[in-house]
Amino acid sequence: MSDSQSTDFDPVAPNTxxxxxxxxxxxxxxxxxxxxxxxxxxxxxxxxTNCPVAEVDDDFPGPKFQxxxxxxxxxxxxxHSVDDxxxxxxNCMRCDNAxxxxxxxxxxxxxARGEYVxxxxxxxxxxxxxxxxxxxxxxxxxxxxxxxxxxxxAANFGPARWLGxxxxxxxxxxxxxxxxxxxxxxxxxxxxxxxxxxERAREARERRGEPLDADKRVAYFHGCYAEYNTPEVAKALxxxxxxxxxxxxxxxxxCSGTPMFANGMLDDAxxxxxLNVSSxxxxxxxGYDAIASCTSCSMAIRQxxxxxxxxxxxxxxxxxxxxSVEYLRIHEDLEGELADADVGDDLAAEFAYHAPCHAxxxxxxxQAVELFGDLDGVGVExxxxxxxxxxxxxxxxxxxxxxxxxxxxxxxxxxxxxxxETGMTECPTCAMQMEHGTGYDVRHPxxxxxxxxxx
Amino acid sequence: MxxxxxxxxxxxxxxxxxxxxxxARAGADTRLVSYKQxxxxxxxxxxxxxxxxxxxxxxxxxPFDAIxxxxxxxxxxxxxxxxxxxALALFDDAxxxxxGSHTDANxxxxxxxxxxxxxxxxxxxxxxxxxxxDRDALLVGFEALADFDAPQAAAHLDAAGVPFDVRGATIxxxxxxxxxxxxxRYAKLLDADSRVxxxxxxxxxRAALAERVRAELDGEERVGFPAILGDDDAAGxxxALAxxxxxxxxxxxxxxxxxxxLRLEDALFDALDSAGASIETGNxxxxxxxxxxxERVSVEKNGARIPYxxxxxxxxxxxxxxxGVESDRDAVYEPIFxxxxxxxxxxxxxxxxxxxxxxxxxxxxxxxxxSLRPEEADGSTEFPNLRAAGSVxxxxxxxxxxxxxxxxxxxxxxxxxxxxxxxx
Ligand SMILES: Cc1cc2nc3c(=O)[nH]c(=O)nc-3n(C[C@H](O)[C@H](O)[C@H](O)COP(=O)(O)OP(=O)(O)OC[C@H]3O[C@@H](n4cnc5c(N)ncnc54)[C@H](O)[C@@H]3O)c2cc1C
Ligand code: SF4
Ligand code: SF4
Numbered sequence: 111m112s113d114s115q116s117t118d119f120d121p122v123a124p125n126t127x128x129x130x131x132x133x134x135x136x137x138x139x140x141x142x143x144x145x146x147x148x149x150x151x152x153x154x155x156x157x158x159t160n161c162p163v164a165e166v167d168d169d170f171p172g173p174k175f176q177x178x179x180x181x182x183x184x185x186x187x188x189x190h191s192v193d194d195x196x197x198x199x200x201n202c203m204r205c206d207n208a209x210x211x212x213x214x215x216x217x218x219x220x221x222a223r224g225e226y227v228x229x230x231x232x233x234x235x236x237x238x239x240x241x242x243x244x245x246x247x248x249x250x251x252x253x254x255x256x257x258x259x260x261x262x263x264a265a266n267f268g269p270a271r272w273l274g275x276x277x278x279x280x281x282x283x284x285x286x287x288x289x290x291x292x293x294x295x296x297x298x299x300x301x302x303x304x305x306x307x308x309e310r311a312r313e314a315r316e317r318r319g320e321p322l323d324a325d326k327r328v329a330y331f332h333g334c335y336a337e338y339n340t341p342e343v344a345k346a347l348x349x350x351x352x353x354x355x356x357x358x359x360x361x362x363x364x365c366s367g368t369p370m371f372a373n374g375m376l377d378d379a380x381x382x383x384x385l386n387v388s389s390x391x392x393x394x395x396x397g398y399d400a401i402a403s404c405t406s407c408s409m410a411i412r413q414x415x416x417x418x419x420x421x422x423x424x425x426x427x428x429x430x431x432x433x434s435v436e437y438l439r440i441h442e443d444l445e446g447e448l449a450d451a452d453v454g455d456d457l458a459a460e461f462a463y464h465a466p467c468h469a470x471x472x473x474x475x476x477q478a479v480e481l482f483g484d485l486d487g488v489g490v491e492x493x494x495x496x497x498x499x500x501x502x503x504x505x506x507x508x509x510x511x512x513x514x515x516x517x518x519x520x521x522x523x524x525x526x527x528x529x530x531e532t533g534m535t536e537c538p539t540c541a542m543q544m545e546h547g548t549g550y551d552v553r554h555p556x557x558x559x560x561x562x563x564x565x
Numbered sequence: 566m567x568x569x570x571x572x573x574x575x576x577x578x579x580x581x582x583x584x585x586x587x588x589a590r591a592g593a594d595t596r597l598v599s600y601k602q603x604x605x606x607x608x609x610x611x612x613x614x615x616x617x618x619x620x621x622x623x624x625x626x627x628p629f630d631a632i633x634x635x636x637x638x639x640x641x642x643x644x645x646x647x648x649x650x651x652a653l654a655l656f657d658d659a660x661x662x663x664x665g666s667h668t669d670a671n672x673x674x675x676x677x678x679x680x681x682x683x684x685x686x687x688x689x690x691x692x693x694x695x696x697x698x699d700r701d702a703l704l705v706g707f708e709a710l711a712d713f714d715a716p717q718a719a720a721h722l723d724a725a726g727v728p729f730d731v732r733g734a735t736i737x738x739x740x741x742x743x744x745x746x747x748x749x750r751y752a753k754l755l756d757a758d759s760r761v762x763x764x765x766x767x768x769x770x771r772a773a774l775a776e777r778v779r780a781e782l783d784g785e786e787r788v789g790f791p792a793i794l795g796d797d798d799a800a801g802x803x804x805a806l807a808x809x810x811x812x813x814x815x816x817x818x819x820x821x822x823x824x825x826x827l828r829l830e831d832a833l834f835d836a837l838d839s840a841g842a843s844i845e846t847g848n849x850x851x852x853x854x855x856x857x858x859x860e861r862v863s864v865e866k867n868g869a870r871i872p873y874x875x876x877x878x879x880x881x882x883x884x885x886x887x888x889g890v891e892s893d894r895d896a897v898y899e900p901i902f903x904x905x906x907x908x909x910x911x912x913x914x915x916x917x918x919x920x921x922x923x924x925x926x927x928x929x930x931x932x933x934x935x936s937l938r939p940e941e942a943d944g945s946t947e948f949p950n951l952r953a954a955g956s957v958x959x960x961x962x963x964x965x966x967x968x969x970x971x972x973x974x975x976x977x978x979x980x981x982x983x984x985x986x987x988x989x
Contacts, residue, residue, distance in 0.1 A: 412867035429868030473847035
């Protein structure tokens with residue numbers, strides 16, 4: 111990667127401390143030697159049969175081309191430039207999950223996209239500026255959260271949406287997500303932060319008859335969405351974990367980088383990755399495990415960081431990062447607890463569950479259905495293995511909107527055929543797409559878990 | 566703590582899926598964990614039981630008849646003919662879109678290369694194409710799909726002496742897809758009956774396709790297409806085309822990636838789901854804890870190791886292709902439990918110089934006792950609570966015998982059922 115992108119737009123990560131000094135470890139994407147991966151490809155095309163974009167978009171040459179084939183071309187010919195079709199890949203990472211030969215396709219795509227953006231895409235183009243804005247969602251969200259009501263009104267003001275489409279290529283078809291009037295970290299501070307959590311966790315252990323000094327400590331990576339848009343998910347996580355006697359800390363953190371990988375903004379991603387790793391590495395060292403409530407965030411930390419960056423401590427952090435419900439399944443008797451539980455109020459419902467692609471890669475695609483299978487008062491029905499089609503920022507781009515909706519069609523149909531009229535998923539942007547395509551209200555499994563075990 | 570079940574099946578190919586299905590239906594709390602997608606996606610979707618003897622005699626008319634004469638180490642001999650029949654019965658019940666259960670005789674199904682393959686079970690979509698049927702056939706290929714050359718396949722079939730007239734024609738798929746469009750692209754268009762541009766106006770893709778084929782049809786009573794006719798609604802696509810053409814429509818199984826294989830995989834996962842098993846894919850099992858018995862195994866998720874405990878385990882991780890058996894320059898080994906894999910000490914004895922010679926490597930795999938428990942070199946049991954199934958087993962050469970699907974089904978079924986019985 112070159113430094114050329116650091117001049118015209120300089121996002122400031124809101125939580126970055128004054129003294130934070132990012133270290134450039136990889137300053138040239140050509141340092142990645144992916145040849146062994148390319149050589150393992152025996153061209154079976156299994157990856158291609160899994161690509162949701164290739165399924166609906168005739169112009170997309172598919173993951174096999176984006177990955178091993180393009181990689182070979184580049185190795186042979188120094189002048190070969192990355193094909194612009196790599197920008198049509200949504201970074202769903204399904205191809206990664208498919209390859210029987212273990213080719214690291216998404217790492218190849220992320221690297222190729224980074225190179226394309228730094229070398230082929232004009233920094234003055236509308237596409238670049240738009241992508242950079244979308245990728246650095248956290249920055250706008252941070253700003254908007256300062257004046258949430260105004261931001262909500264302005265963002266969805268018709269003429270503004272029209273302008274957004276005309277000027278920036280952000281689709282006018284979608285409604286912007288609402289900003290919460292109180293961010294999660296504001297709420298967390300009001301609860302007494304780590305000290306308050308320690309207190310409540312001890313009380314819970316006492317009530318549960320567990321040793322008061324049990325080693326139950328987790329560091330929470332909430333990500334941008336739970337911070338600014340859906341703090342109820344983060345609050346549910348806090349209540350559930352404290353119920354099981356865990357002390358929670360919420361360290362300083364930036365964006366997970368997912369939208370940046372998907373837009374080829376590797377410098378931006380590295381900046382936030384370094385911040386995140388540096389704040390979680392110390393905690394992991396002290397014996398904390400890291401947990402995330404967003405499956406794209408846990409995916410980024412577990413897989414994309416170690417694949418793309420060489421940051422001190424990243425392997426330790428990756429090895430000790432878990433999706434939040436998965437972590438409880440490993441360490442607590444969730445099934446037992448749920449067997450005695452039931453839920454009342456508005457969460458007693460039939461849910462149409464969609465497994466996010468990034469949950470699939472972590473082997474979590476069946477978790478919610480399995481977990482809530484026997485819970486009284488609720489039904490959770492899997493709506494099939496199609497991709498929702500939004501893939502983070504992808505479906506927000508005017509030129510991708512139609513592809514995004516074509517991919518999502520299958521999921522919408524399955525949701526409508528399912529019994530419930532409430533959706534469920536772990537991924538905030540999948541939730542956005544589910545809502546957009548069906549009008550359903552969408553919840554996170556943690557919210558249901560909270561209703562079942564804490565209430 | 567660990568994630569618990571009675572029976573844990575490792576591997577999500579035909580063997581693992583059948584194992585888990587048999588165990589779950591026998592009442593065990595069953596979980597299947599699988600790393601990547603299985604070889605089903607490359608396979609034709611046909612389930613071969615035994616097409617040729619290990620000596621190359623065949624095609625065999627009745628595969629069951631030939632089982633007792635197989636070498637002693639063959640997995641079919643381990644489980645016995647009755648188990649093969651029971652496994653097929655389970656399959657027939659779980660995958661209703663398959664045919665072939667009406668007879669013990671192998672069906673002869675034309676393949677995309679124009680050969681005729683002896684197989685025991687085939688998708689209903691292929692059934693109008695069987696070679697014992699004497700209706701004349703037209704094979705239709707698409708310009709952009711180089712894997713299926715219809716005129717050439719037809720000529721091959723003719724040369725093979727099939728009892729009907731067969732012709733091939735190559736047409737353009739309506740809508741002018743890119744030359745290397747993915748097979749899922751064709752399937753999705755046909756599933757949704759999307760509108761595609763034809764001569765400047767939008768037309769339904771099914772109707773447009775039928776129109777182009779009708780122009781080639783010369784009284785043939787059946788028409789064969791490469792296996793791309795829909796995914797979710799394959800039956801609907803075939804029916805619509807058959808109606809429009811006034812002829813029976815069938816699919817010719819294709820090489821990888823294979824839609825019939827994909828549909829079979831979906832059907833088996835659905836059956837497993839209905840049987841109440843838990844399913845998890847995306848991460849490999851890398852290690853185990855335990856001394857004599859396996860206490861638990863670890864699933865690796867990018868460095869994090871997630872413990873899974875069970876009473877009984879089934880190893881169905883596939884062969885050299887599925888990565889259940891690995892090799893380096895010095896040895897051939899089974900990577901999770903380090904089960905013994907017999908192979909010559911000198912790697913130059915693993916294969917013959919002739920590419921089509923009598924190689925040792927296709928038969929590499931673990932050897933087991935009568936209950937499918939892997940054995941060490943001295944014949945003792947590796948672990949009392951571990952069984953192996955499918956192409957991780959040694960002692961047979963599925964490609965030469967045309968027995969891949971059948972061995973996976975039969976040993977998967979036997980291992981799953983035995984595992985469930987022990988948890989009682
Ligand atoms: C190109 C090709 C064409 C074929 N055509 C036919 C045909 O026409 N008819 C026929 O009957 N048979 C055919 N076969 C053979 C048939 O597909 C196989 O014999 C059979 O499906 C093997 O099934 P399996 O379950 O033993 O292994 P596989 O299908 O190889 O499945 C192994 C599974 O285990 C998983 N796994 C591996 N390691 C681990 C681990 N450490 N942890 C967790 N999971 C793991 C893999 O990801 C995979 O999902 C064909 C095979 C190939 C390769
Ligand atoms: S699935 Fe893997 S081996 Fe097959 S074509 Fe894709 S990258 Fe190559
Ligand atoms: S990441 Fe998703 S969209 Fe991109 S090539 Fe792979 S499967 Fe296709």
